[in-house]
Amino acid sequence: MSNKADRVHDDDFTFISRCQKGDAEAFGALVERYQKKMFNIAFRMTGDYEAAGEIVQEAFLSAFRAIKTFRGEATFATWMTSIVLNHAKNSLKKTRVISHYETISLDQSAEANDETPRFDPPARGLSAVELLEKKNVQEAVQEAINSLDADFREVLILKDIQELSYEEIGPILNIPDGTVKSRIFRAREALRERLKSKLGDW
């Protein structure tokens, strides 16, 4: 596992150094490799498929602009994740401000949802009822995440969705391990409360 990670890291670095020498096309390989992971982080942070697309585009563009400052102290994935999280948080701040002042229109919300999230094809062998059930649960979980503070969202996404270790999360969020641990605890407690009220009988 760690061998594979090292190999990916080395591979990333050759593309990065090509980018740093001015080869913009080398960046394409990195985008190809990480866009799905980054998109999922952005999507779970915002719960908005469209916004996630914008965030990921902006995040990769920022990374490209700053590629010369990348020194390889962290992996490209770590670096990229922190950029996506920052963009996602900024986007959340913006939408919060907008939603605070905008009155919600029923037509608008119907139009805004025309692009629905595309999930990976579910595992075979599930009945239609089970699929519907699963979809409802997933939506409920996302809603629960959406109700959390951005600081809680990001630790949960990194720890429980992306399944990163405490040691990996620290550098991404630029916080010490102890803080990672306590924040994860408080985030899970908050999520547990929200899920309890949403799912009821879980």
Place this chain on the structure above:
Amino acid sequence: MNCQEIQKSLSSYVDGVLSSEEKKLLEGHLTSCAQCNDALAELQRAKDLLGNLDEVEPPPWLTAKIMSRVREEKEQRASFFKKLFLPFHIKVPLQALSVILVGAIVFQVYRMVEPAKKITQAPSPPSLLMEQEALKEKTSLGAGKSTEALSPLSPQKMPADNVVAKKEETAQLSSGAPAREVQKPGNVPVTVGENAPAIPPVAPEEKTKKEVAGLVNVPRQTAIPEPQVYGSASGDAGKAAFFEKKRAEEKHGAPAPEETLKKQTAFQQLMPHIVVSAPDTAVAKKIAEDIVKQLGGKQIETLTQGATETMIAELPSDKIKELYEKLNYLGKIKTEPQLSDLPEGTLRVQIEISPQ
């Protein structure tokens, strides 16, 4: 360990990061505490729900969109760098060239203006001009030393004196001394001795030494029997008036005829004026030049006005008598020979050869 502490550790327990000792303590508590067991079950469920969230498929165009924006960015950056550095390739030499050009023009203008500035700043007219003025005179009056007395005022010879003269001039003008009055000879009879125009304290150049020597030798008390135009206060005022005219002349070009006349009267007593009438003035002039040379004199200035030839010459005062005699051969001397009371040393004379 109470339940609160246990529940705090549950998060780390589900992640499997508790030490074996903490783990043992926690598991021991869980066997006997239903509440903490429920908390653990809920926590585990929440973790599982998050972990079981399906991966979302990004829009298929995402990579292409990102890369097109990256290429756009790169082009923009390239053109930005071009814009940033283009001026260094093209404009800087142009700017440098224009700066050099402007500098050269300024220097040239400065050089052109500099001599003109000197002339306009000069508070007294150059001696040459004065001499030319004197040459225009029709009457011969006054002693030669008058010229000598004035010549130090010439800017080329006595720069230091210029300042004094200028000051005097402005002082006189501001004090409201009527300048015109002084121009009429004889109105204010003053003797030079009392109030001779300031003799420069130092002769700055060897060129002026002779002149200064001449000046010093002038017997001031007796030199000019006639009423003197240039006296102390009135003399200064006279100078002021003269300078004023001079300036007006510089401004307006040729002096008006009446102004020239006034100037002529102002220079009446400057030097012995000999008027000779000869049949051929041009030839007579050449002969007169030879005469001056023979007498050890030196020709300073010549002026031709129609048929009339005028010459200013410097020669020893004891040769004046001989000059008269020799000029007598040339033609008829119309002016009264002025031989008595001549100052010692070098003297300037004005010889005018007019047609018969």
